[in-house]
Amino acid sequence: MQKLNKIILYCRSGFEKECAAEITDKASQQEIYGFAKVNEKSGYVIFECYQDNNAEILVKTLSFRTLIFARQMFVAGDLLSNLPANDRITPIVETLSGCIDKAGDLRVEVADTNEGKDLASFCRKFTVPLRQALRNKRLLLKVTNPSRPVIHIFFISSNCCYAGYSYSQNNSPFYMGIPRLRFPSDAPSRSTLKLEEAFHIFIPYEEWEERLHGGLNAVDLGACPGGWTYQLVKRSMMVYAIDNGPMDEKLMATGQVKHYREDGFKFTPKKHNIYWLVCDMVEKPAKVTELIAKWLINGWCRETIFNLKLPMKKRYEEVKNNLQLLKKELNNKQINVQIQAKQLYHDREEITVHVQRIWG
Ligand SMILES: C[S@@+](CC[C@H](N)C(=O)[O-])C[C@H]1O[C@@H](n2cnc3c(N)ncnc32)[C@H](O)[C@@H]1O
Secondary structure (H helix, E strand, C coil): CCCCCEEEEECCCCCHHHHHHHHHHHHHHCCCCEEEEECCCCCEEEEEECCCCHHHHHHHHCCHHHCCCCCEEEEECCCECCCCCCCCHHHHHHHHCCCCCCECEEEEECCCCHHHHHHHHHHHHHHHHHHHHHHHCCCECCCCCCCCCEEEEEEEECCEEEEEEECHHHCCCCHHHCCCCCCCCCCCCCCHHHHHHHHHHHCCHHHHHHHCCCCCEEEEECCCCCHHHHHHHHCCCEEEEECCCCCCHHHHHCCCEEEECCCCCCCCCCCCCEEEEEECCCCCHHHHHHHHHHHHHCCCCCEEEEEEECCCCCHHHHHHHHHHHHHHHHHHCCCCEEEEEECCCCCCCEEEEEEEECCC
């Protein structure tokens, strides 16, 4: 039986160093040590643990929700290379035998890169016979079961792959860690998908009715042309859109949007009835973090989603420092919050942060 001593993490191409720095940092906080192999622009990172069993511990105990730069996380064995074209299945089944039993799903995946895209159709075809072979060995259940572990086969070329698994309560539920969202043709900008994805990632579906329902008031700082406002309007909210630029006319015609041509850093809400603050202003992360802290400390909103645009260097440190600053400021004022942050699929040189005020 092979030891599974690696953690495979998918990330945005170009952010491998950040993903590696983060897994090394967060694993060491659990006294798990190893080294991260970084291949620039590969779209993934391998974290190899020094001690046997540590990867299996990490994939279970390191909360996937706390990882900012990883889109998916699973434990795997060594790279299976030189797989024979006429039988790739046997080495994969051998690797997984004894490591996993009755998994609930199988995902045959690739990195989110151009090379990965070239392999996608091969992976789709290969899934069918592999699924059958895994079922025959009882490594995979006959019927998909979302509460059982997920088998991941990650191809980096047609004859090389990693085989492993993730836990369904501690992984991304999406294939390749990417939620598939359709761009709404009437939305004023593509960045509308960022806010939609943020809702999918940060807010459990069973709470959408309570936290994203019609009638809530929202403020959108840096709103133009209105992609984020569109998401709020679509959910029947009333939106104060703050920006010097022009707002989309169709959105204004809904009657649900009030546009203020003001500085988003100076705007203050007139009434204390704002539930959501969203903010997509292009500014230094520290300045945006301060602004968000001010809103939460003053009780001007209950929940917020905002982007931190990242500088070119030391991006993990920048993110970590800003989130720590936010936590500290709120802590000092005894304001209880839950903070989540993620580099979303639709984010580019930025991450998205969600903060919810918790009372009681
Ligand atoms: C990335 S765009 C926002 C796109 C928008 N979220 C959407 O989905 O259509 C950034 C916007 O922030 C606005 N902005 C930048 N600094 C601002 C400030 N200090 N006050 C108000 N708006 C600002 C810019 O005018 C620009 O329209």
